[in-house]
Amino acid sequence: MNMPDLQPLMPEIVFLGLALFVLLAELFIKSKETIGLMVIVSVAATAYMIPQSFGVTFSGMFISDGYSSFFKFIFLLNLILTILISIQYIQIERAEFGEYYTVLMFSTLGMMIMASAGDLIVLYLGLELMALSTYILAGFIRHDARSTESALKYFLLGAFSSAILLYGIMLLYGLTGTTDIMKLSSLLMKNGMRLQSIFAIVMVMVAFGFKIALVPFHMWAPDVYEGAPTSITAFMSVGPKAAGFAVIGRVFLTGLEGFSADWRLLLVVLSIATMAVGNIIAIQQHNLKRMLAYSSIAHAGYAVLGVIAGNTEGLSATMNYLLIYAFMNIGAFSVLVLLRNEQERIETLEQIKGLARNHPFASALMLIFMFSLTGIPPTAGFVGKFFLFRALVYSGYTWLAVVAVVFSAISAYFYLRVVMYMYMYEPEEGVTQDISTAAPLGLALLITSLMVIAIGIYPEPFVNFARLVVG
Amino acid sequence: MPGTYLPESYLPIFIFIIIATLFGLGALLIGEIVRLRRPYHEKLMPYESGIDPVGEPRVRFSIRFYVIAMLFVVFDVEAIFLYPWAVVFDKIGLYAFVEMVIFIIILFVGYIYAWKKDAFQWE
Numbered sequence: 001m002n003m004p005d006l007q008p009l010m011p012e013i014v015f016l017g018l019a020l021f022v023l024l025a026e027l028f029i030k031s032k033e034t035i036g037l038m039v040i041v042s043v044a045a046t047a048y049m050i051p052q053s054f055g056v057t058f059s060g061m062f063i064s065d066g067y068s069s070f071f072k073f074i075f076l077l078n079l080i081l082t083i084l085i086s087i088q089y090i091q092i093e094r095a096e097f098g099e100y101y102t103v104l105m106f107s108t109l110g111m112m113i114m115a116s117a118g119d120l121i122v123l124y125l126g127l128e129l130m131a132l133s134t135y136i137l138a139g140f141i142r143h144d145a146r147s148t149e150s151a152l153k154y155f156l157l158g159a160f161s162s163a164i165l166l167y168g169i170m171l172l173y174g175l176t177g178t179t180d181i182m183k184l185s186s187l188l189m190k191n192g193m194r195l196q197s198i199f200a201i202v203m204v205m206v207a208f209g210f211k212i213a214l215v216p217f218h219m220w221a222p223d224v225y226e227g228a229p230t231s232i233t234a235f236m237s238v239g240p241k242a243a244g245f246a247v248i249g250r251v252f253l254t255g256l257e258g259f260s261a262d263w264r265l266l267l268v269v270l271s272i273a274t275m276a277v278g279n280i281i282a283i284q285q286h287n288l289k290r291m292l293a294y295s296s297i298a299h300a301g302y303a304v305l306g307v308i309a310g311n312t313e314g315l316s317a318t319m320n321y322l323l324i325y326a327f328m329n330i331g332a333f334s335v336l337v338l339l340r341n342e343q344e345r346i347e348t349l350e351q352i353k354g355l356a357r358n359h360p361f362a363s364a365l366m367l368i369f370m371f372s373l374t375g376i377p378p379t380a381g382f383v384g385k386f387f388l389f390r391a392l393v394y395s396g397y398t399w400l401a402v403v404a405v406v407f408s409a410i411s412a413y414f415y416l417r418v419v420m421y422m423y424m425y426e427p428e429e430g431v432t433q434d435i436s437t438a439a440p441l442g443l444a445l446l447i448t449s450l451m452v453i454a455i456g457i458y459p460e461p462f463v464n465f466a467r468l469v470v471g
Numbered sequence: 472m473p474g475t476y477l478p479e480s481y482l483p484i485f486i487f488i489i490i491a492t493l494f495g496l497g498a499l500l501i502g503e504i505v506r507l508r509r510p511y512h513e514k515l516m517p518y519e520s521g522i523d524p525v526g527e528p529r530v531r532f533s534i535r536f537y538v539i540a541m542l543f544v545v546f547d548v549e550a551i552f553l554y555p556w557a558v559v560f561d562k563i564g565l566y567a568f569v570e571m572v573i574f575i576i577i578l579f580v581g582y583i584y585a586w587k588k589d590a591f592q593w594e
Contacts, residue, residue: 003566020580027587 008055008064011046011072012112018042019105026098036087036440039101043076060180061119066469070319071115071246074326078239079108081330081444086231088438089337093229095141104235107133111243115250120169120179123247127165127211130243131158134236138228150227157220161210168203175200181255189258201256201263205270208251212244212300215273225293230340233289234333237296238326241303245322248307249315260310267308268400274301275407282414286349288336291414292329295373298411299325305388305397305404314391316466321384323462324372324455328381331448332369338362338441341434349418354427359435363422365449370415372452375408380455387463538590549578 006013022042026035050072053064082104090096110130117123135158139151173179175196176187188197210217225233252263278298285291303325306318339346339355339362346352356363372381385408392401427433455462517524556563556571585591 020577023584024580027584 005055005057008053008057008116009062010053011049011064012109012116014049015042015046015105015109015112018045019102019109022105023099023102026102032091032096032098032101033087033440035098035101036083039083039105040080042105043080047073047076056118060182061122062116063118064116067249067319068112068115068246070323070466070469071242072112074242074323075108075111075115075239077323078235078242078326078330079104081326081334081448082231082235084440084444084447085234085330085334085337086229087440088436089231089340089441090140090229092340092342092436093141094143095229097140100137100140103133103136107137107235108239111239111246114243115246117247117250118181120172120181120251123181123251124162124165124169127243127247128162130240131162131211134158134232134240137232137235138224140229140232144227146227147229148227150224153220154224154228157210161207161217164203164210165207168200168207171196171200171203181251184255185257185259188256197259198262201259202266204251204256205263205266208244208248209270212241212248212304213274213297214270214300214304215277215297218274218277218297221297222290222293225296226287226289230289230333230337233292234330234337237292237329237333238322241296241300242322242326245303245307245318248304249318252307253310253315264308264310267304268397271301271304271308272400272403274298274304275404279407279411279414282411285414288347288349288352288418291418292332292336295411295415296329298407299329299373302385302388302404302408305392305400308397308400309391309395311391311395312467312471314388314395316463316470317384317387317391319470320463320466321388323466324380324384324452327448327451327455328369328372328379331445331452332366332373334441334445334448335362335366335369338435338445339433340436343434346433349421350428351433352418353421353425355422355433357427358433362435365445366422367419368449368452370418372456374412374415376412378453378456380452380459383456383459383463387459535593542585542590545578545581549575 018038019042022035022038025038029035050064050069054066054069056063083101086100090100107130110126110128110133113126114123114130115126117126135151135155138154139148141147169179172184172188175191175193176184178184178187206217210220213221225237228236252260256263275298278294278296278301282291282294282298285294303318303321306314306316306321308314309317336347339352344351355366368379372379375381375385377383385404389401389404392398392404513519552574553571556567560567
């Protein structure tokens with residue numbers, strides 16, 4: 001029996017081995033800082049393996065290329081930032097179990113497999129590994145009813161969407177006799193059963209839409225994001241979303257290329273609905289985590305625009321946007337983690353009134369992230385949106401770009417409202433605005449804020465990198 | 472011709488499903504219309520002429536049962552994989568042997584984890 005080429009799979013194998021090692025180490029090492037450091041070292045080792053791993057293996061079931069590597073870097077970055085913001089936070093929340101780190105690693109491993117999947121079954125395998133781990137993480141504050149509720153909601157709806165995905169995969173297999181993403185398009189065109197094919201495409205799109213929280217499959221997001229530990233909310237608002245886009249890019253742009261007119265129409269409708277619902281309902285939210293949940297729904301709507309554009313330019317703009325989104329969104333959640341003190345959770349607009357008086361530095365950071373999420377230059381959010389809309393205009397969807405810009409303008413209201421509450425009000429009586437002093441959290445904030453500004457001022461290397469890996 | 476294919480050989484099954492559904496619903500419906508209703512205490516018990524119920528059936532039972540069940544599934548699956556591997560071991564050789572060792576190592580990590588977490592203690 002021939003030995004398959006394991007080189008493309010090496011980052012995942014190394015990462016899995018290290019995750020198992022961390023799982024065992026956690027039984028014997030009590031210091032959680034040490035475990036956190038071990039995870040970061042593991043991530044570094046894995047990141048080092050990725051550029052050397054290019055290739056296709058297991059008869060095309062597993063593809064390691066520039067595209068998957070870019071996403072893997074986003075996932076690993078997401079993991080590192082999450083670890084940094086978690087170390088003290090989960091102690092405060094009394095959810096300090098060593099499994100936290102291992103489950104985070106397994107979830108990231110699932111995302112990496114998704115990004116590299118060349119076969120629908122491998123894709124499903126990665127998706128389940130990612131999703132099951134995230135369900136556990138969402139319920140990690142075991143003594144908190146809201147956290148448990150969020151885990152249960154996420155699990156039930158997630159299982160439902162997995163079933164729909166499997167149904168779609170089954171139909172595609174029935175129509176073509178293959179689960180190989182690369183062969184799907186030509187086989188589907190050849191057998192000519194258009195209606196049935198579109199039915200299958202809709203199924204697959206619903207399931208992916210659930211993962212990236214597109215309207216109308218977004219119902220779970222606000223409750224889950226609000227109830228889950230804040231560090232995990234940061235993690236799952238970036239990681240699973242980016243992984244969802246990775247598979248959307250691969251499955252729709254390659255596997256279902258022949259039906260691009262059909263799924264593009266569907267995506268246009270979904271993306272407009274997503275931007276509308278995300279941005280407009282966010283206006284009503286006074287809880288910052290809920291507000292950021294709707295904001296992350298809206299951002300998925302923007303990121304889809306690049307897939308609608310459908311060319312190299314559009315896809316690289318989406319990838320670039322996801323990278324920028326990772327920095328700014330984790331940054332915004334880091335500030336929320338920073339505001340969690342021993343006594344209370346500072347989560348609502350009322351509680352952050354006059355924050356700038358007590359903590360000018362934390363407020364300034366929040367200001368940067370809010371500006372970036374709105375898309376105001378010179379922050380990274382502007383660059384991300386600029387390239388997305390540009391790709392959209394160039395592929396002939398000028399009207400859609402206009403719609404997106406209008407919704408983006410609406411979003412300024414609720415992002416800048418946070419800034420207004422921080423800077424233009426006096427602090428309320430009886431609200432303790434103590435903030436965390438953890439050094440790793442400070443490091444995470446430093447990285448995210450610096451990157452948001454750096455990409456905003458000098459975006460060229462990042463944009464070119466994304467173009468390079470797609471093209 | 473694509474699009475016009477009718478699975479004709481399944482027609483009897485389709486008819487059977489319809490008849491079965493109608494029969495099931497019909498029997499219940501006719502019973503509902505025709506039967507007499509004279510409820511009394513013994514008749515309303517879950518098991519008429521059975522043992523008297525002692526309490527609600529919905530009691531909370533220990534989470535340990537789930538832990539044991541999960542451990543059972545994990546090692547049961549291991550055994551399921553080991554048998555076919557052992558049967559064709561001669562033909563598939565060293566490569567499969569290494570694969571199986573890796574598989575068992577991964578499960579062994581789980582075993583150590585469960586052990587250290589006192590999953591085998593009934594306390």
